[in-house]
Amino acid sequence: MKRTIILMLDSFGIGAADDADKFGDVGSNTFGHIAKMCAEGKADVGRSGELKLPNLSRLGLGHAGKEATGSFAAGFGDNVDIIGAYGHCQELSSGKDTPSGHWEMAGVPVLFEWGYFSDHTNSFPKELTDKILERAGLTDFLGNCHASGTTILEELGVEHMTTGKPIFYTSADSVFQIACHEESFGLENLYRLCEIAREELEPYNIGRVIARPFVGTGPSDFARTGNRRDYAVEPPSKTVLDKLKEAGGDVVSVGKISDIYAHCGITKKVKASGLEDLFDATLEQIKQAGDNTIVFTNFVDFDSHYGHRRDVSGYAKALEYFDARLPELMALLEKDDLLLLTADHGCDPTWQGTDHTREFVPVLAYGAGLKAGSLGKRSTFADIGQSIAHYFGLSPMEYGESFVAAAK
Numbered sequence: 001m002k003r004t005i006i007l008m009l010d011s012f013g014i015g016a017a018d019d020a021d022k023f024g025d026v027g028s029n030t031f032g033h034i035a036k037m038c039a040e041g042k043a044d045v046g047r048s049g050e051l052k053l054p055n056l057s058r059l060g061l062g063h064a065g066k067e068a069t070g071s072f073a074a075g076f077g078d079n080v081d082i083i084g085a086y087g088h089c090q091e092l093s094s095g096k097d098t099p100s101g102h103w104e105m106a107g108v109p110v111l112f113e114w115g116y117f118s119d120h121t122n123s124f125p126k127e128l129t130d131k132i133l134e135r136a137g138l139t140d141f142l143g144n145c146h147a148s149g150t151t152i153l154e155e156l157g158v159e160h161m162t163t164g165k166p167i168f169y170t171s172a173d174s175v176f177q178i179a180c181h182e183e184s185f186g187l188e189n190l191y192r193l194c195e196i197a198r199e200e201l202e203p204y205n206i207g208r209v210i211a212r213p214f215v216g217t218g219p220s221d222f223a224r225t226g227n228r229r230d231y232a233v234e235p236p237s238k239t240v241l242d243k244l245k246e247a248g249g250d251v252v253s254v255g256k257i258s259d260i261y262a263h264c265g266i267t268k269k270v271k272a273s274g275l276e277d278l279f280d281a282t283l284e285q286i287k288q289a290g291d292n293t294i295v296f297t298n299f300v301d302f303d304s305h306y307g308h309r310r311d312v313s314g315y316a317k318a319l320e321y322f323d324a325r326l327p328e329l330m331a332l333l334e335k336d337d338l339l340l341l342t343a344d345h346g347c348d349p350t351w352q353g354t355d356h357t358r359e360f361v362p363v364l365a366y367g368a369g370l371k372a373g374s375l376g377k378r379s380t381f382a383d384i385g386q387s388i389a390h391y392f393g394l395s396p397m398e399y400g401e402s403f404v405a406a407a408k
């Protein structure tokens with residue numbers, strides 16, 4: 001029986017990539033800086049002390065971090081019995097965004113440049129927003145800037161609720177984001193507005209439109225909900241997910257995976273939000289998964305709740321929760337299953353600003369006859385996609401080098 005489980009820890013980078021200078025990210029290290037802050041007693045909100053990730057350590061996380069940066073993260077060292085194959089992957093794609101990272105790990109790096117709205121204020125061309133408003137039957141909008149999605153709600157959420165004007169904002173990512181109140185504006189209205197924006201953005205080469213629904217009555221209780229929806233463009237060529245689907249296999253998306261691949265190569269979508277629900281849903285899908293199946297989960301909270309919010313304690317606590325639940329998941333694995341843990345980019349919560357950071361991502365692989373030990377530095381995330389193709393006996397991907405043997 002052949003099954004691959006991919007646990008995608010959104011934003012869990014393990015040290016500045018070789019080309020971090022092009023992004024202003026030299027010295028960034030999501031994992032390393034969280035561990036350092038924990039060891040210094042500076043990440044004690046809701047948790048305390050050193051970062052403790054015993055199960056990820058046994059899979060090789062600490063060692064992968066050491067190979068990526070030259071030294072072990074604080075609290076991690078050699079005194080662990082390694083059971084996984086571990087490595088660190090450089091990104092080939094031009095951007096440090098979520099779709100690029102995901103597509104590349106499925107074998108399709110993004111070698112073209114995305115469009116960006118790089119002006120921090122008056123970010124959007126008037127002809128674009130005019131068209132979107134006209135088609136949606138609206139007269140005006142708020143925002144028109146780079147922003148953190150929670151800060152902009154504090155600033156403009158009340159005005160949005162009283163005027164009915166949607167909030168349009170962007171970031172260093174190739175995104176057009178729309179925040180609207182779930183009740184006063186309406187969730188379906190927000191989704192419709194995003195679909196219009198997706199169409200009108202076609203000439204601008206923007207990776208994603210993101211619906212950012214929220215609830216609450218004012219800045220003190222505004223909260224974004226799990227009804228976020230990402231409208232991505234389609235990957236530029238077939239990913240390993242498409243290949244397995246075409247070969248008659250199953251590709252189960254848990255959380256926002258399906259959205260990120262624009263629903264290409266997915267045979268089943270399972271909705272879940274929040275770390276606990278995402279983990280529960282993953283376990284349930286592994287229990288149900290038959291032969292020739294990928295179960296692929298995006299754990300988005302690391303990025304959206306903690307990385308972008310620059311919340312070190314929250315990030316550490318979430319990692320410790322994830323780690324504590326890993327044994328439950330590993331107990332469900334069968335002999336030939338392939339377990340892969342990785343990330344799509346960094347989002348160092350100690351870094352300036354609120355954007356992603358260009359980092360190596362870990363690849364921790366377990367099962368499928370893999371020998372414990374180092375896989376070394378991988379020159380592209382596509383090694384993951386190539387390994388999956390090889391494991392399932394699919395035709396090779398154009399990019400990447402496999403680190404697993406084909407399963408019998």
Ligand SMILES: O=P(O)(O)O[C@H]1O[C@H](CO)[C@@H](O)[C@H]1O
Binds near residue numbers: 098172304308
């Ligand atoms: O600040 P929020 O809305 O979470 O936005 C973040 O999430 C988006 C997608 O990753 C990016 O634009 C990033 O800035």
Ligand SMILES: [Mn+2]
Binds near residue numbers: 303
């Ligand atoms: Mn991401």
Ligand SMILES: [Mn+2]
Binds near residue numbers: 347
């Ligand atoms: Mn992000």
